Amino acid sequence: MSELPEDVLEFAAQLADLARSSLSYELSPNLPVTLADHIAFAIKRAEEHMVVEMPLAFDVQQSYPAEYRIGEMAVHGIERTFSVHLPRTEAVGIALSIVNSAVSASTHDTERQQMTERLIEGSTKIVERRLGIEVERSSFDYARFATHMRYLIGRLISGEHASSGAAALLPELLERYPEVSSCDNAVADYLGQNLMKTLDEEERVYLILHVNRVFERETAKRP
Numbered sequence: 001m002s003e004l005p006e007d008v009l010e011f012a013a014q015l016a017d018l019a020r021s022s023l024s025y026e027l028s029p030n031l032p033v034t035l036a037d038h039i040a041f042a043i044k045r046a047e048e049h050m051v052v053e054m055p056l057a058f059d060v061q062q063s064y065p066a067e068y069r070i071g072e073m074a075v076h077g078i079e080r081t082f083s084v085h086l087p088r089t090e091a092v093g094i095a096l097s098i099v100n101s102a103v104s105a106s107t108h109d110t111e112r113q114q115m116t117e118r119l120i121e122g123s124t125k126i127v128e129r130r131l132g133i134e135v136e137r138s139s140f141d142y143a144r145f146a147t148h149m150r151y152l153i154g155r156l157i158s159g160e161h162a163s164s165g166a167a168a169l170l171p172e173l174l175e176r177y178p179e180v181s182s183c184d185n186a187v188a189d190y191l192g193q194n195l196m197k198t199l200d201e202e203e204r205v206y207l208i209l210h211v212n213r214v215f216e217r218e219t220a221k222r223p
Helices: 006-022 031-047 057-063 065-082 090-100 106-131 140-158 166-176 178-195 201-220
Strands: none
Touching: 006 031, 006 065, 031 065, 031 090, 057 065, 057 090, 057 140, 065 090, 106 140, 106 178, 106 201, 140 178, 140 201, 166 178, 166 201, 178 201
């Protein structure tokens, strides 16, 4: 702590308070120091015009949206407070500092998160194999698909059900998109086998729509 600037420590302490008031899980009391250390190096990198690649940026945005938003706010605050310009990817590093400071909630939560990501990737590979496409993991349409899958898997695990009345659309979608519907069946079977759950008709409707959006975007790129 003696090596960290006082104004950076003060900023980090305020940021840690914001994180604690915004998130539903307990954070380590060491978070202000961890954040101050990260922010001090981020400022130094900015002053020396060093840019650090963040290969996990997409994953962090999708997996930890609340923490990432705090990271974005922190970047804007750092720029105003310390008169530096930071690359947007610094929000990822701050978000990960917050995630990594979670107090024990976490073995179970981490295992569930890892299982969810495995199921999303497994489902994506089924889509690629059944529809003969290669899904671009960095695309906006894939981000929407992956986000939908996270919510779908979460509902299946918790036993919740969507209730928008969309189930009535299923017969029409099955007829209109037979190839995508067959793929949807394979994904539903895959999730069912892994989670010991059954997708209801409403979930099937939204899954078909999201798979079809990815399918159409990827096939539209073909010459």
